[in-house]
Every structure is written in C-alpha cells, then in structure tokens.
Amino acid sequence: MAFDERQADRIREALLQEGTVFKEKKMMGGLIFLVDDKMCCGLHTDKATGEGLLMVRLDPADVARESRRPECSVVELGGRRMRGFLRIRDLNALTHDALSDWMIRCLAYNPLAKRSKK
Numbered sequence: 620m621a622f623d624e625r626q627a628d629r630i631r632e633a634l635l636q637e638g639t640v641f642k643e644k645k646m647m648g649g650l651i652f653l654v655d656d657k658m659c660c661g662l663h664t665d666k667a668t669g670e671g672l673l674m675v676r677l678d679p680a681d682v683a684r685e686s687r688r689p690e691c692s693v694v695e696l697g698g699r700r701m702r703g704f705l706r707i708r709d710l711n712a713l714t715h716d717a718l719s720d721w722m723i724r725c726l727a728y729n730p731l732a733k734r735s736k737k
Contacts, residue, residue, distance in 0.1 A: 621664040622649040623671045626710050630662060630673075633715075633722040647696070649674075657732050659725045662710070671710035673718075675725050676732055679703045703732065 627643075627650050634641050634652060642653045649663025651674075661674040674694055677685070682705045686693050694704035707713070707721065 621666065622662045623664065623710075626662055626671050626673075629715075629718055630660065630722070633719045634659075634726075636719065637722060637726055639722075639726060654726065654729045657729055657734050659729050659732075660722065665708075670708060673707040673710045673713070673721065675705050675707065675721050676703055676728060677705055677724055678728050678731070681705075681724070681728075703728075 630652060639654055641659065642656070644651045644653060647661065647663065649661055651661040652659050658676055660676060663672055663674070664670065665672055679702050682693060682703055685691050685705055690708045692706050694701040694706045
C-alpha cells in the first residue's frame with residue numbers, strides 16, 4: 620500500500636484525541652479510516668510526486684468552498700469527482716492543530732454522511 624505510516628499515526632492520534640472509535644481499511648491505494656462504518660478520512664501517496672495526501676469527507680458545500688484553497692482539490696477517482704471528498708496536498712506541512720481541525724470537521728459531518736453500498 621502506498622501511504623506513509625508516520626502520517627497514518629498522526630491521523631490515528633488526532634482521531635483518538637477526539638475520543639473517536641474508528642476502523643482502518645486498506646483500499647483505494649492507501650489507508651481509509653472509517654467511523655460508524657462510513658468513510659471519514661484517508662491517506663495515500665501521489666504516485667507521480669510521492670507526496671503524502673490527506674483525503675477528508677466533508678459536507679459537499681464545504682468541499683466546494685475549500686477546493687478553492689491552493690493546497691486542496693476535489694477527489695477524483697477514475698475521472699469521476701467524489702462528492703463530499705477533498706484532497707489536501709503537502710500533508711507533511713500540516714501542523715498538529717491543522718490536522719486536528721480537519722479531523723474535527725470530518726467527524727462533525729460523519730453522522731450526516733450516507734453509508735456506502737455494500
């Protein structure tokens with residue numbers, strides 16, 4: 620799997636800091652963190668650049684607004700935009716507080732997010 624274990628530890632720490640019970644699943648070429656059996660956030664490495672990327676699940680209106688930031692973009696898989704998912708580049712540059720803020724936002728949206736079809 621293409622993800623940085625040190626970055627995965629940072630995400631685990633941020634989720635645990637919020638008292639969150641989560642599961643991990645290796646998929647989509649990286650590591651996905653599930654809360655209440657719903658994708659909450661994830662981690663993978665850009666194959667072209669080797670850069671660590673954070674994927675967060677937010678309210679689609681927030682994704683539209685946040686995707687205007689230079690370090691953010693809407694997640695695309697197979698040429699399709701994933702509604703409600705945002706990719707954040709330069710994960711190494713995210714401070715502990717900044718990563719925690721993203722996790723808090725993911726966790727706030729999680730109860731509203733739809734479950735994936737099994």
